[in-house]
Amino acid sequence: MVISAGFREVGAEGLKLENQLVANCGKYGMRMIGPNCFGIVNTDPEYSLNCTFGKTRALQGRVGFISQSGALGEAIMNQAHVLGLGFSMVASIGNKADVSANDILEFWKDDPNTDIVLLYLENFGNPRRFTKIAREISLTKPIVAVKAGRTTQGAAAGSSHTGALAELDVGVDALFDQCGVLRVSSVEELFDVGAALSKQPIPKGNRVAIVSNAGGPALLATDALVSLGMDVAPYAGQTKARLKRTLSGQGNVNNPLDLVAGAGGEHFRKALKVVKNDPNFDSIVTIFVPPVTINQMDVAQSILDGVKGTNKMILACFMGAGEGSAAVDYLKQSGIPVYIFPEAIAKALSLIDSYRRWLQRPRTKFKTFSVNKKRVQEIIDTAIGSRCTALVGEAALAVLDAYGIPVARCRIAYSEKEAVAAADKIGYPVVVKVNSPEILHKTESGAVLVDLRTAKEVKGAFANLKKKVIKIPRKKDRFSVMVQEMVTGGIETVMGMTTDPSFGPLIMFGLGGIYVEILKDVAFRINPLTVYNVEEMIGNLKSFPLLTGFRGTEPVDMPTLKESLLRLSQLVADFDQLSEIDINPFIAQSEKGKSKAVDARIIMHHPTGNRR
């Protein structure tokens, strides 16, 4: 356990020292945590180990916590103490010269003392290993993470701070989503969720009952819950009648339940005894604003009595109870997390609900299709042979075609005659484009002519384009055009792949044009994709309703769209050389067999190394 700094983080000289340190440890069969860290804690009474330089003693509990920041380790130990959150182990991993976060995660997978994992991360050492481990752990133990560097400026600051390459934040989101890791955006939320998970069962659904002695805070809780996708549902069957009977003198009984002014412990106990048995709810939020006339401790005890025996999640809000409230401490010690503000409860519940939904996801398989891998290898080899790293037009479409992604038929023509022959073969109307990798953004430079309906028009188009292109300097190849089937109607979508320095390939999908460029309504997932991933990518787009038929239009052929994404995923998995793919547009049509990729661009890693 090396706490000292002055290693890798200070530069080349430090890195040398760090490598020596690791080598020395290895020589004697030792493992090392650090250097440049805050230390580790193990609260298991059998070890009762505190190797940190902090002054706060960790409470024993069932939370494992890893921090990539030493300073945060200290702050978090302190804050956890205030909140009454107990740890099984705490580890600040520093430079991760030997033991990494992944190593610790792997250990916790089977650690009987650890039920929940909290993480503060600045970057991923080995995200593919993280993915594998996190996916397994999440099935039985929730993982909640703060990942710093969400914004470009934050990521830049992080890089200069840790010396690591910045990951794409969409990649982090995709990674966490695919592994069932709950991403929170602050340490405060990390605690709020951690406290609920460590002391209460995971609710079976998103329906919340609110029992409060104050209308205002109950309203705020309702607003916060509903705006985060939770359901402040109505009471089932007899609940209303039972509440009216048990709370004599109470006017309205609705969820949220606003107990009469001056409600004390007795009211909470009675109300909770009824509400806890209502099958319409999966969790109960009790809100108490302590008036001067009411004994807080009595209310705390009544809440405990009232909810006894339920398997619903119970969270409490004691708003304005003041610092060091004995009632709040008592509830915490009795297993009910207490929050100062209702919004924190809403955030925690909605995150935990997303974990429940993750657990309930169908575990679909990775599908593979019969494809022409050899053909793609040939195209790539030919390109690399001629020192070409970008495939466009016909070649790019041929790659997709070999993997069974439907593409608009096309042919290259070097003369007017060939162009007409191609058009005759393809069938009118056709589109004629300049066939040149140098003119990538074709439409804007006017190098595309559409809706050509006769041989004469195709001839004219060839001549016309040739004249234009001759004006473009440094054109060395012989002039040619691509004659392509004209695809009309349908909905423009965009499929693609981008490579993240740490996560590897990410598959992208969105609707074309404004939806991608202005509204950024796109979905990313880390390759490979399961059937479920693809369904989610498509279904979670804000513009999704456009695909299912909007204002009386026909829905698009969804099976072809999904299969095309899965085939793209397979292509990306099969060829490490591919660094970027942009299929734009892929026109989705309602008629079966008509959806097609119209244009594509494939960028390969430079063949002479630098393959990230």
Next chain:
Amino acid sequence: MVISAGFREVGAEGLKLENQLVANCGKYGMRMIGPNCFGIVNTDPEYSLNCTFGKTRALQGRVGFISQSGALGEAIMNQAHVLGLGFSMVASIGNKADVSANDILEFWKDDPNTDIVLLYLENFGNPRRFTKIAREISLTKPIVAVKAGRTTQGAAAGSSHTGALAELDVGVDALFDQCGVLRVSSVEELFDVGAALSKQPIPKGNRVAIVSNAGGPALLATDALVSLGMDVAPYAGQTKARLKRTLSGQGNVNNPLDLVAGAGGEHFRKALKVVKNDPNFDSIVTIFVPPVTINQMDVAQSILDGVKGTNKMILACFMGAGEGSAAVDYLKQSGIPVYIFPEAIAKALSLIDSYRRWLQRPRTKFKTFSVNKKRVQEIIDTAIGSRCTALVGEAALAVLDAYGIPVARCRIAYSEKEAVAAADKIGYPVVVKVNSPEILHKTESGAVLVDLRTAKEVKGAFANLKKKVIKIPRKKDRFSVMVQEMVTGGIETVMGMTTDPSFGPLIMFGLGGIYVEILKDVAFRINPLTVYNVEEMIGNLKSFPLLTGFRGTEPVDMPTLKESLLRLSQLVADFDQLSEIDINPFIAQSEKGKSKAVDARIIMHHPTGNRR
């Protein structure tokens, strides 16, 4: 000051008692606060008044606080005490039988002891008066508000809780935006912003310097600030060199500044003395995570020394300092708000920045145009005379036309001959629609024929539509069609008006089709609109880039679009009878004089009362 409950909030009997109470007060020339409230506090030493039943003593300060919830009043007093937030006055207004929030606001406008106003509201008694007062106060004293009932479920709970009608939440947003009221979504944020505003000057811009002894929290602060629109800007000119010189041994010096491990007070003092003079920043966030080896009080004192004399806003984060830290208390007492987590600072700064931008808005006038008010009055009178409350087609367009909103030319025709004559007059191509208020959603029922290029086609269209409509039962009027100029190309926009029960008319603008229906990318403002309101409504849409020319298309004729909205605003202001207007589509074209409303629908309040 009547604290007792049992009045209006319990029903008719209570309302009677409340009215008697008010009448009795009036008889003796008294004003009354309450009933059913938490009480009032005035910390001015000359009065030193505490008329609440809470046990917490309010600290003296410059914040005026109004709570519509008595329970929240108690919670807030308590929490404010913990945070060291001082009040000039606190008022829980309860049922507002006599004195309202507006009355208190009006008093604070000129109250020398109150510099900031915090509000917790559940509904508006008289939103038009609130608007007027809030607009005036905001010019010199910031107003920060939590308005419960953001969500439909929250609003419903609020209605049952207060007995008031729910306002449209878009109306609340518009109201606050137009009055410069900062809307926060939780009481916690209310405090966070209140603390910053009450102790520190308003920054002149959005550029933030971060000085931290810990990398992780500095990263989190950067993420939070940037994602909320703040700028963690680079250092100006000599700052880097000066920092390197003054902090010998420090490696990287960048914003966020991560002081060397083990940095103590001396480092903070030196760094802040340099950073506070950097003209690139408007505010400074200092973050301190207390390691066991460093004296917290020394750091607190050094921060105070370091920032002395600056007019930048200074906020501090002491993460994990623990409860009751003397250093934190000392900083708070010395005028520097201290937060536990950096995200709270980011939220507060970004809200305060939106207030600065509001203060800097151009104070544009309400424009009025020369219009044909008489013509509109005639149309309305005719409609009401025939007990018709919805104007569609020609009549609705005629109303817009009378107010100078450009509309597609149209004529009604009762025969094939008249239809052809109309088309000849308008000019081909034309559109022919069934002219019937009963068939409102025309396109979907196939009652529109477009792009008719000859007299023959128009004739055919008339016959064709007549045949269709005869099948629709209960058609009593003589069959007629509307022949309309065909508007092609351009961008579909939607303009409209809806009436909120409390705020009155709201004007709406958005792009048509999917942008309104699926992406909800629309803007609302409370009528009347200033020129600035209109610019903001258009400019803040996510789909705004479509109007300014996207992918090489021409920008639309913006002056006509803006003027049309202002003319709509004038129409709405002139005629109380109008309850809803839906101009859909208003086609925006790039060519001057071509943008036009193609269809409209105007709903009037029912003439026999019930005019909300």
